[in-house]
Amino acid sequence: MIRHITLGRTDWQRSRRIQEAIVSGQISLGGNRPLKIYGLLSCNSGKRMKMENRVFFRDQQEALSAGYRPCGHCMRDAYRLWKQGRCEDD
Template sequence: MKRHTEISQTLLRSKIKSGEINFGGNLKLKIYGLLSCSSGKRMKMENRVFFKSEEEALENNYRPCGHCMKEKYKQWKNNLYP
């Protein structure tokens, strides 16, 4: 997990292009989702974190976003998702 405030914009773009960062999350709400999610794009920079994989987000006790990951969110809500 990498915090947005601890990484430069140039390095962030590089890590996204290389596949080192694939998901974004909200530090306070413990929600993760796609980098293209409109909800994620609106969050404050100091609350934003990045993950390489869904497994990494789940290991850090984050739940799927209800906007950009609807099916996985429904599974999580019904206790069918790890």
């Protein structure tokens, strides 16, 4: 997991490092740290969150192992599966 605010001092530095990490495959998903939700980088819900709450993941396995759940907007199928599994555990 990579926190957005640790990627540089300025917006330009952070933006540049995020692009490099996406191209190199270090980042493929974004998440909201307080809510413990992850989703696609293109998700409108994720684009609206505060920078200090944003984290990045390499893949779904990394996000799930960190205790995050799929976004119900951009990852509907994964969210349904997560919710079914969670309801079965209760």
